[in-house]
Amino acid sequence: YQRRVHGIICILPTTLCRETIKCPKYQYTQDTTKWDNYAKQNCKRGADNWGRLSPEEHNKAARNLFEFIKPDRNDYIFEWGSGCGTKLRYLEKHYKAVGFGIDISDVAVDYANENSNKSTFCRTDGTKLDWLPTNYFDHSIVFGSVQALYGPPPHHKIFCDIVGNLIRITKVGPRHKIIFAGNWKRIKRSMWEYCTPLFPTKNVNMTFITEWEFHRHELGAAYWGPNNHRRAPIENCPVVIINKF
Numbered sequence: 001y002q003r004r005v006h007g008i009i010c011i012l013p014t015t016l017c018r019e020t021i022k023c024p025k026y027q028y029t030q031d032t033t034k035w036d037n038y039a040k041q042n043c044k045r046g047a048d049n050w051g052r053l054s055p056e057e058h059n060k061a062a063r064n065l066f067e068f069i070k071p072d073r074n075d076y077i078f079e080w081g082s083g084c085g086t087k088l089r090y091l092e093k094h095y096k097a098v099g100f101g102i103d104i105s106d107v108a109v110d111y112a113n114e115n116s117n118k119s120t121f122c123r124t125d126g127t128k129l130d131w132l133p134t135n136y137f138d139h140s141i142v143f144g145s146v147q148a149l150y151g152p153p154p155h156h157k158i159f160c161d162i163v164g165n166l167i168r169i170t171k172v173g174p175r176h177k178i179i180f181a182g183n184w185k186r187i188k189r190s191m192w193e194y195c196t197p198l199f200p201t202k203n204v205n206m207t208f209i210t211e212w213e214f215h216r217h218e219l220g221a222a223y224w225g226p227n228n229h230r231r232a233p234i235e236n237c238p239v240v241i242i243n244k245f
Helices: 033-042 056-071 086-095 106-115 154-168 189-198
Strands: 002-005 009-010 076-080 096-102 119-123 138-142 178-181 204-210 238-244
Touching: 002 154, 033 086, 056 086, 056 119, 056 178, 056 204, 076 086, 076 154, 086 096, 096 106, 106 119, 138 154, 138 189, 154 189, 189 204
Parallel strands: 076 096, 076 138, 096 119, 138 178
Antiparallel strands: 002 009, 178 238, 204 238
């Protein structure tokens, strides 16, 4: 089997050909102290940068994402806000596939690179994604990151631009999915409707599933609220699955 990547013919295993993307020079003005502290507290205990979830719950989130995607071992998966690398390590272990993650915390990125076997992690500005090639990744995932940082106004246009870039860098076809999950910052359907005209292509399908349903009524009271539903009412917190056609 041969695969052309950036003009180079690659022979299986294709993972040998994937280091064609290099991390850009880091240029970011946001204070990352908060995220660095989260990483220092949570990476080693397996809880990732989102410390409100337990290590077990982060693994359940990864399980739910990848069971929905059904990646094969030759897939290349992009993660926006990859934190300590927990989910892409789950991908490596259970699916033998490879990931490429970006995050703003150098503590988290260093830990992810040191503890992952095949995936690559970059510290970079997640609002500037022009350096990533078009139609390159088999799938893209976001869990509780871009929604928290760039959700409703005044950041809604930044949010739309990030979503548009993930659509751009992910391949075309029903098998190739972009999943936004962990949407606990009030990213309503109206926000997605606002973004749709700004996407780089009109040829997209969007499917909405409640977080409660997607995560199988799991992930704990710290995430969902004391009654396991308060933080995720049906109209407020959909998981969004996008694919291009």
